[in-house]
């Protein structure tokens with residue numbers, strides 16, 4: 001159908017974190033970051049521009065969203081409409097195959113899919129770089145969900161030079177990520193508010209920025225050298241440093257729950273036993289464990305002794321965004 005666009009985008013988990021903006025409107029980050037796109041969690045979105053509508057209608061998981069919930073989506077579509085020279089309202093239908101707002105990166109897959117579907121529906125012909133810039137305006141982490149595998153979000157300095165760059169599709173690696181879902185409820189402090197509060201008030205923030213620039217160089221070396229230990233150690237320490245900045249904020253806050261700490265300590269124990277694996281956490285209580293594919297069954301079985309099977313989700317490196325004007329599912 002004309003005026004319709006569809007997209008499927010996968011979530012990504014940052015190994016080197018984005019935490020803080022230097023421009024809230026353009027969503028320009030304070031530092032470059034690097035992620036791995038995953039195959040287990042994704043969003044599918046359809047956008048249809050329709051002259052007969054009075055305003056945008058946003059359905060998330062088959063539920064019509066109220067005006068407050070729709071505001072971010074409408075503001076994002078306004079960017080697309082402006083670029084395409086139209087004012088037509090749209091019906092947006094999105095399904096998250098990932099818990100929403102739980103620290104499992106729904107904003108990354110959500111806004112990447114919305115950018116893809118909306119640009120297609122509006123007739124904008126964007127290359128992947130421009131699509132990455134557009135997705136960034138919805139949510140910073142969405143910048144990286146345009147591509148599969150390892151992706152660097154180069155911070156840049158303006159709207160046009162802050163985008164994702166594919167580094168390695170990870171197909172020559174033997175990687176897996178185990179998600180330990182401690183709590184999939186919506187978080188109390190959104191990523192957006194959490195990072196803003198941290199940049200504004202945490203005395204640890206300057207130390208974070210300094211060390212994250214070094215971590216990015218180290219992790220890119222590790223990717224080039226296929227050095228799993230270096231990759232994992234750098235990822236783990238970078239994530240911990242990000243979480244440390246939040247304890248220094250005013251008022252202080254943390255996304256950790258008791259089970260998050262238990263899972264992190266368990267990873268350290270598994271390493272003591274000689275199983276190479278490393279953790280990271282985002283703006284939420286859930287723990288992600290990076291390991292070799294071949295070690296995954298063993299690691300999952302060990303985790304199953306302290307967590308329920310339903311809390312353990314396996315993921316592998318995932319693909320980039322998939323776009324269609326018609327049906328491809």
Ligand code: ADP
Pocket residue numbers: 043060072073094095096099100101102103104105106107108109110111114139189190191192283284
């Ligand atoms: P997460 O850890 O899930 O990324 P965030 O706090 O970063 O949590 O972002 C959650 C917000 O992202 C939601 O409240 C909503 O505004 C937006 N979002 C999530 N999924 C979608 C989607 N499919 N389409 C549009 N916006 C979405």
Ligand code: DP6
Pocket residue numbers: 013014016017018019027033107108138139140141142191192193281282283
């Ligand atoms: C901790 O991209 O969700 O997951 O740009 O405000 O939408 P907004 O925030 P978001 O922040 C992600 C923070 C993080 C780290 C990361 O993904 O790099």
Ligand code: CO
Pocket residue numbers: 105106107108139141191
């Ligand atoms: Co997010």
